[in-house]
Amino acid sequence: MNRTKLSKTKLTVVLTILLTFIVGATVVVKNTAEKKRLEKLEAEKERIRLEKIEKEKNEPIIGAKKNSVKKYGFDAKEIYNKLSTFDYSNNGEKVVFLTFDDGPSTTNTPKVLDTLNKHSVKATFFIKGDSLESNGAPEILKRTFDEGHAIAHHSYSHNYKTLYPNRSLNLDNFVNEINQTDMAMKKVLGDKFSSRVLRCPGGYMSWKNMDPLKNYLTEHDMASIDWNALNADAEGKKKDYNELFEFAKESSKDKEIVVILMHDTYGKEETVKSLDLIIPYFKENGYKFKILV
Numbered sequence: 486m487n488r489t490k491l492s493k494t495k496l497t498v499v500l501t502i503l504l505t506f507i508v509g510a511t512v513v514v515k516n517t518a519e520k521k522r523l524e525k526l527e528a529e530k531e532r533i534r535l536e537k538i539e540k541e542k543n544e545p546i547i548g549a550k551k552n553s554v555k556k557y558g559f560d561a562k563e564i565y566n567k568l569s570t571f572d573y574s575n576n577g578e579k580v581v582f583l584t585f586d587d588g589p590s591t592t593n594t595p596k597v598l599d600t601l602n603k604h605s606v607k608a609t610f611f612i613k614g615d616s617l618e619s620n621g622a623p624e625i626l627k628r629t630f631d632e633g634h635a636i637a638h639h640s641y642s643h644n645y646k647t648l649y650p651n652r653s654l655n656l657d658n659f660v661n662e663i664n665q666t667d668m669a670m671k672k673v674l675g676d677k678f679s680s681r682v683l684r685c686p687g688g689y690m691s692w693k694n695m696d697p698l699k700n701y702l703t704e705h706d707m708a709s710i711d712w713n714a715l716n717a718d719a720e721g722k723k724k725d726y727n728e729l730f731e732f733a734k735e736s737s738k739d740k741e742i743v744v745i746l747m748h749d750t751y752g753k754e755e756t757v758k759s760l761d762l763i764i765p766y767f768k769e770n771g772y773k774f775k776i777l778v
């Protein structure tokens with residue numbers, strides 16, 4: 486082997502090693518860069534996810550759980566306008582609002598919730614603030630909310646003498662009770678919760694000097710909702726579930742918008758039973774079940 490040939494071989498070896506090294510290094514650098522890029526992308530995705538959760542945590546919850554509002558929610562103001570002008574039409578689309586007043590009770594509200602679940606429908610519950618003072622009642626309110634129903638105001642005491650002395654509105658007392666109930670609801674459902682829907686004990690239409698309340702509600706973007714149908718579980722003589730059903734059917738006849746007044750408080754066992762007739766009746770007649778928010 487001559488010298489030239491020897492150095493040529495050496496050179497080839499050196500070049501090969503060098504080339505291998507360069508290629509190897511390039512691959513390593515490239516892989517590291519790609520890894521870093523992916524890591525950065527993942528971190529960015531995670532940041533956006535956490536930001537979304539944080540944002541949702543701070544968003545107000547009005548009347549019901551967000552997905553329930555989306556799916557079943559109906560603007561209470563619109564219904565207020567309809568009811569106050571006795572216009573129960575809805576462009577051929579039938580909607581029914583099952584509403585329950587004076588609860589939660591520890592006896593009947595859980596059964597009402599079970600029945601609503603059984604039929605897969607949602608309802609609106611008008612809460613009497615002081616009913617939440619009973620043992621076990623806050624948990625039932627929480628369950629009501631968690632199962633996608635709407636939560637609304639029905640004063641704290643339900644005491645006509647305080648709310649409407651001499652049958653005439655006392656705005657200060659009334660507003661105090663709205664605030665007191667709001668606080669009681671927040672204690673159970675969290676500070677982000679509030680409801681813009683109110684049903685006056687005895688009904689808005691029953692009392693004198695209600696204009697100041699109307700103005701208050703307008704200023705606070707709230708709506709008062711009475712009813713245009715009922716099962717009459719709080720009127721006249723005590724009825725059995727079948728009579729309650731007949732009353733509900735009769736009073737909602739020929740109405741495309743039905744807001745049906747019922748009670749889930751103590752002693753309303755027959756109302757619970759009547760739901761197994763009332764709900765299928767509205768379903769068979771093409772009504773959609775909505776909630777007031």
Ligand SMILES: [Zn+2]
Binds near residue numbers: 586587643686687
């Ligand atoms: Zn009531």
